[in-house]
Amino acid sequence: MPTDQTLIQAEKVSRQYRLGEALIHAVNEVTLEIRAGEFVALLGSSGSGKSTLLNLLAGLDRPTSGAIHVRGRNLAALDSVELARYRRDTVGMVFQSFNLLPRMTLEENVELPLRLAEVERGEREARVAEALERVRLGGRRKHRPSELSGGEQQRGALARALVNRPAILFADEPTGNLDSVNGEQILLLLKEIQGSLGMTVIMVTHERPLAERFANRIVVLSDGRLVSNGAPS
Amino acid sequence: MKGRDLTELAVRNLREAVLRNSLTTLGVAVGVASLVAMLSLGVGLQTLASQRLNKSGLFDAVFVTSRGMRGMGGGPPRSNPVKREDTKPLDQAAREGFEKLPNVTEVYPQIRFFTDVRYAGSSYSTNVLGLPESSRSTGAFDGITGKYFSSPTADEAILQAEFAKELAPQPSTLIGKELVLHYAEKQTASTADVAKEKDIDKQLDEMMSGGISIVSREKKLRIAGVIESDPSAGIGGFGGGRVFIPLRVAEQLHVAGPNDVQEFVRAGGSGKPTYMALTVRVKSPKDVTRVEEAIKKMGFSTFSLLDATRSLRLVFTVFDLFLGLFGSLALTVASLGIINTLVMAILERRREIGVLKALGATDRDVRSLFFAEAGAMGLFGGIFGVALGWLIGQALTWGTTIYLRRQDLPGVKISFVPWWLALGAITFAVAVSLVAGLYPAARAARLNPVEALRYE
Numbered sequence: 192m193p194t195d196q197t198l199i200q201a202e203k204v205s206r207q208y209r210l211g212e213a214l215i216h217a218v219n220e221v222t223l224e225i226r227a228g229e230f231v232a233l234l235g236s237s238g239s240g241k242s243t244l245l246n247l248l249a250g251l252d253r254p255t256s257g258a259i260h261v262r263g264r265n266l267a268a269l270d271s272v273e274l275a276r277y278r279r280d281t282v283g284m285v286f287q288s289f290n291l292l293p294r295m296t297l298e299e300n301v302e303l304p305l306r307l308a309e310v311e312r313g314e315r316e317a318r319v320a321e322a323l324e325r326v327r328l329g330g331r332r333k334h335r336p337s338e339l340s341g342g343e344q345q346r347g348a349l350a351r352a353l354v355n356r357p358a359i360l361f362a363d364e365p366t367g368n369l370d371s372v373n374g375e376q377i378l379l380l381l382k383e384i385q386g387s388l389g390m391t392v393i394m395v396t397h398e399r400p401l402a403e404r405f406a407n408r409i410v411v412l413s414d415g416r417l418v419s420n421g422a423p424s
Numbered sequence: 425m426k427g428r429d430l431t432e433l434a435v436r437n438l439r440e441a442v443l444r445n446s447l448t449t450l451g452v453a454v455g456v457a458s459l460v461a462m463l464s465l466g467v468g469l470q471t472l473a474s475q476r477l478n479k480s481g482l483f484d485a486v487f488v489t490s491r492g493m494r495g496m497g498g499g500p501p502r503s504n505p506v507k508r509e510d511t512k513p514l515d516q517a518a519r520e521g522f523e524k525l526p527n528v529t530e531v532y533p534q535i536r537f538f539t540d541v542r543y544a545g546s547s548y549s550t551n552v553l554g555l556p557e558s559s560r561s562t563g564a565f566d567g568i569t570g571k572y573f574s575s576p577t578a579d580e581a582i583l584q585a586e587f588a589k590e591l592a593p594q595p596s597t598l599i600g601k602e603l604v605l606h607y608a609e610k611q612t613a614s615t616a617d618v619a620k621e622k623d624i625d626k627q628l629d630e631m632m633s634g635g636i637s638i639v640s641r642e643k644k645l646r647i648a649g650v651i652e653s654d655p656s657a658g659i660g661g662f663g664g665g666r667v668f669i670p671l672r673v674a675e676q677l678h679v680a681g682p683n684d685v686q687e688f689v690r691a692g693g694s695g696k697p698t699y700m701a702l703t704v705r706v707k708s709p710k711d712v713t714r715v716e717e718a719i720k721k722m723g724f725s726t727f728s729l730l731d732a733t734r735s736l737r738l739v740f741t742v743f744d745l746f747l748g749l750f751g752s753l754a755l756t757v758a759s760l761g762i763i764n765t766l767v768m769a770i771l772e773r774r775r776e777i778g779v780l781k782a783l784g785a786t787d788r789d790v791r792s793l794f795f796a797e798a799g800a801m802g803l804f805g806g807i808f809g810v811a812l813g814w815l816i817g818q819a820l821t822w823g824t825t826i827y828l829r830r831q832d833l834p835g836v837k838i839s840f841v842p843w844w845l846a847l848g849a850i851t852f853a854v855a856v857s858l859v860a861g862l863y864p865a866a867r868a869a870r871l872n873p874v875e876a877l878r879y880e
Binding site for chain 1: 425426429433436437440775776778779780781782783784785786787788789872873874877
């Protein structure tokens with residue numbers, strides 16, 4: 192039942208793919224409610240549909256059926272421009288493989304969402320500097336991604352996701368390409384940002400210990416279905 | 425995304441794959457260069473032909489005769505004889521009337537006579553021709569040995585080289601020397617000289633009768649120059665002469681001609697000189713029609729070669745069109761290069777497109793980015809191509825000039841890149857590049873972000 196605190200309300204959301212003759216139910220009638228300020232972990236094995244659900248909630252993909260309400264707006268009913276604006280203004284994304292653009296410096300990568308949002312040049316510099324300081328990469332702003340370690344790249348990607356001050360941060364396996372030390376640092380940073388900025392964090396992971404340690408709530412998916420939803424034990 | 429950001433990103437992307445994008449841009453440049461070189465050749469040849477024809481005096485001149493005249497200026501022979509009262513005399517008053525017409529630069533008669541010339545004790549029979557002041561700018565005297573007339577009233581002569589060789593084996597030694605013109609002067613009752621040289625009874629007799637008389641005269645002339653080629657230019661030109669003198673000097677000589685008796689009768693024995701024909705020179709060929717109509721309204725017959733310039737313009741337009749088509753073929757091939765480069769870029773940058781979309785780029789942003797890259801390649805290729813085309817044109821002019829000089833002919837500028845051609849070629853290159861970028865840009869914009877992000 193949605194409350195005043197409800198940020199995301201997914202109702203019987205399904206996503207099917209046709210693969211030759213077969214119909215794949217990547218996400219199957221998932222109903223889920225996420226409140227503002229929560230740190231939710233979507234947990235499941237490979238192919239369970241957790242990344243597909245994350246993409247649907249982030250507005251990167253559209254559900255085959257069902258509805259996803261974010262702040263009262265149904266993402267399934269938005270046109271492509273409105274959906275792009277939702278991604279630009281409401282959402283920040285961090286990927287497993289960092290996805291920093293190799294031809295740009297770290298600073299330019301972080302500036303990219305501000306360019307897309309048509310933020311004035313004068314304001315951009317300060318916001319980029321602030322985002323990089325927050326992830327403790329102020330000294331690496333002129334470096335290209337290839338000159339950064341994996342952990343630094345992911346922190347850079349996190350700065351890029353934060354620079355537009357989004358309400359929701361989606362992280363798809365953010366520690367998947369990192370060693371345990373760097374992975375833990377990233378999650379500590381995520382937790383810190385969630386606390387300081389009051390941001391909602393939705394993280395996909397297949398590592399239960401990490402999910403139990405950092406998330407407020409764990410949603411478990413299996414074969415596209417939601418199998419459990421609750422606070423970590 | 426704002427235009428400036430879009431441009432910055434596009435240029436940055438082009439710089440990253442510098443070799444491939446440079447080669448594609450070079451392809452556009454070669455296409456534009458071939459287009460510019462072809463069209464500059466067309467424009468250059470057209471300009472050259474127009475200049476030569478304009479200088480020839482054929483297309484900026486109206487030839488005027490009185491209505492009663494037949495032959496050269498009078499059009500086809502008339503079936504009905506023209507009545508005397510219909511015929512307006514082509515006299516000094518008519519000449520002054522033509523001079524007052526708008527856009528008329530010069531009105532002059534053609535004065536040509538056959539006479540004797542004496543030099544160093546020998547006598548030579550030859551044609552003498554009066555040159556109007558405008559002949560100075562025809563280009564016919566560009567290769568002159570010595571100088572053109574120092575003034576329109578100078579007692580000077582320019583000799584045609586063949587004739588000069590008859591006077592001296594080394595024509596250049598003639599410059600500054602004196603030759604004497606022997607001619608027959610026509611004297612009418614109104615000629616002032618008559619009073620000086622004849623007794624009063626004879627003068628009175630002539631005035632009463634309105635008669636004319638012929639007197640043998642001499643005129644000393646300083647040789648100012650020698651020209652190699654005959655500055656012949658057909659109707660209304662100055663061809664056929666071997667000794668050239670300023671027209672105003674020729675007019676003052678009052679040389680008697682074979683038509684003087686006919687003229688005298690036509691003038692009704694009034695003694696007022698009339699002209700066989702007058703050449704009315706106008707500022708530019710486009711003024712010919714208006715001046716011609718005005719002169720016709722004044723009651724004279726006119727003739728011009730304006731129709732010939734129209735045909736010439738048509739020929740050159742078709743010529744330019746074909747040159748442009750051939751030039752465009754190279755640009756079309758170059759546009760395929762742009763399509764290929766951008767399609768390859770989409771494949772390579774699939775993941776980047778996915779990231780951009782995940783960060784909030786709209787389809788339009790992605791499309792515009794690829795469009796801007798295609799446009800930038802077109803712009804740089806266009807600018808470089810115009811410069812290259814201009815260089816090719818210069819090389820053609822240079823080569824042609826060397827060839828012509830070896831044939832003892834003056835060099836010509838056969839290639840010319842006007843500002844409209846340079847600007848048009850760059851605009852065309854950008855337009856072609858944008859069209860070439862349509863498909864790749866649309867394809868990039870359509871990419872599904874989830875699939876694009878999955879791409880390795």
